[in-house]
Amino acid sequence: RQALGGIAYQLPRLLLAFDVHAAPDAISPVALALGAALNLVRERLALRAGIQWLGLSSLEPSLGVSLRLGAMELSYAFSYNLATGGIGTHRLGLVLAAR
Secondary structure, three states: OOEEEEEEEEOOOEEEEEEEEEOOOOOOOEEEEEEEEEEEEOOOEEEEEEEEEOOOOOEEEEEEEEEEEOOEEEEEEEEEEOOOOEEEEEEEEEEEOOO
8 A cells, every 4th residue: 555646846957856756565654755956957957856755764865867768767866874874775767768
C-alpha cells in the first residue's frame, strides 16, 4: 500500500517540485521531497538538486543531471545520507515520451 502525490511549478528556466510518498508498512512511513531543476541548455540539459526527508532521523540532499535528446531523456542523481554519513542512493532513469 502506497500513496503518492506532488505538485510542481514551472518558471522559464526553473522547475520547482514538492512530493509526498506515504507507505504505512515502510521503515519511513512518510517521505517528503523538495527539489528544483535548472535548464542550462534549452530543453536539453538540466541540473537538479533536492532534499528528501525520510522521517525524524534521515535527511538526504541530492544532486543530478539530465540530458534530453528528442523523445528520450537520460537522468542520473545521487543522494548523501546525513544520518549515516555516506552515499544514500544512486538513481538512473531512462524515459521515452511521445512529444
